[in-house]
Amino acid sequence: MIKTVTPTIEQKTEKDTDNILQIKNLSVYYDMFKAVNNVSFVIPKNHITALIGPSGCGKSTVLRSINRMNDLIPGAKTSGSILFDGKDIYDPEVDAVRLRKRIGMVFQKPNPFPKSIYDNIAWGAKINGFTGNMSEHVEKCLRDAALWDEVKDKLKQNALQLSGGQQQRLCIARTIAVEPEVVLMDEPASALDPIATAYIEKLAIKLKEKYTIIIVTHNMSQASRISDYTAFFMVDENRAGYLEERDRTEILFQNPKNKRTADYIAGRFG
């Protein structure tokens, strides 16, 4: 019987860990243009999933549809389903505002609010009805984001005075301050220098104990360093993005099933 064959690593883990998100036949349109074509894959809980692929392959679009940020883009439409804890987030009953509390997002460019460092962290918690001790909560989030030691003496200072790398860690702290279950990261280190990037990568690995992380990156070695799973997207002849291959990161990078994946990873790609 087939089942007696030694299970691949993937089969094993996907049985053992819960899949917090299941993306099924997802297609995204911007007006008449189809940006993402029929993508299906799962996101295992408390792991890092990296989305890689050439520009315009729809990986950021897929990421944004996971917390319905695409709703904010006029003319964006979605078909298919994304099951979050077994429930479709595109169900009319699901409130996008509540969903985004549970699925937070860190953006490509650090975008702290033009407020104090303290308020940047506290605001999200406050609007979501946080009732605990706010100062302790702010400190905890800043510690989790490995930023506390650098900012503890200037919490009242405007967040825009921080360096780019510090701003991005502040944005991560702000995101985890609302205690989401999933954190989406859209090329979080692409605007940062290598040292700040290393900080973010270390942080992402630390954070997966508590959160499920999905990260879009252009940096191949970053994906291989930090992620547990990698999804490789490609563009088809109609300029729509599709999922070429998705596997455990070490398998996808060392032994890809697909020739195009191998070419892209090896850099043999126009």
Added chain:
Amino acid sequence: MSGTSESHFPTDTKAFDRRTRRNSVFALVFFAGTTFSVAVLIILLFSIINNAFGPMAVENTVDPAALRIGGREYTELDSKELIGILEEHLSRGLIRRYNRETPLNERSTANLVQLVEERIIKPAVKQSWSLAEGLFEGGKIRSHFEDNPTHIRSFRAWLNPSFIVSSQSSTPEDSGIRTALLGSVWIILVTFVFSFPIGIGTAVYLEEYAKDSRLNRFIQTNIYNLAGVPSIIYGLLGLAIFVRILQPLSSGEIFGSVDPSTANGRTVFSAGMTLGLLILPIIIINTQEALRALPASLRHSSFGLGATRWQTVWHHLLPGSMERILTGTIIALSRAIGETAPLVVVGASTFVSLDPEGIFSKFTTLPIQIYQWSARPQGEFRNIAAAAILVLLILLLSMNATAIYFRNRLSRTSRIQ
């Protein structure tokens, strides 16, 4: 040129010189344009100041020297002596009337001196000259005083503290702009209270909530059109709606404050609402532009944290754009302050000596007052019109300075990348 490929660029400097020359010509044209505008502005300011200040000939009905007692001027006399002078020169009926208001012997010395000046000495302006005439045509003025030895020469600043605080009068020397200034202030308050919240609400709705539908695009286009409608049309609208249809409201009738002297609905309320309608499209467009100037990342980070649209608007978008919104609002309000045409239609009174007491009072405004004074035949009214223009200009310039202050603060404080 050496090399195998031929260059298609000119090698001589002629073409370059031609470009440079053309550049200088345009620089000169633009400079001339600027100079012309500045010159016109200076002429305008000069002609106003020229009229607002200048020498004049005053004739006293009774020579103050005739009122001296024991070699002391009338200003140095005590109350008893002043009352004596008053009783000597004025009719009994008038004295009785003054006594009925406040008995003369209970009045202060300063008040009695003032009465003597106003009622007995009665200085009257016989002739006035502009500032330029005073400075450059001394001979003409001197000969006037030689011909009229009773005339006293004095220099008059038509714009003076008493001009600001006194109300209208039929004699230009006693006229002031208090009523008009208060009218303008009341109307602008009504305008602001009406148009600021509605304008911002509309802009927030159109920019943040409204879907990109045909209807909303239609509304948007028409807001732009409304901003270009001549102000007199708004006056007709205000006349039809606020003065006529909403008369019970605009006259204050339904609040029980019926004042028979208020001319129906022609009140501060109607005028303020009309000007509010006039600047509403400007405020809406300005606020929309202020909201659009905010980076998309600000909205994203707010929504990404699970904020509702209202929380995003209230906590981030409005605070982030408030300086721009205020700048635009102040400029819109200063436009409203200078408006004349719609208020004439709405029914500004040309002669009001009573201060407006509330939003249901009759009103006049600075521009209306200026218009009315400058249309009078007597030269002195043109002088006070010039002085009133100066007041209006100072008011407008200080409002615009406030707007510039906000704009500079905007560029100095934390800019959102």
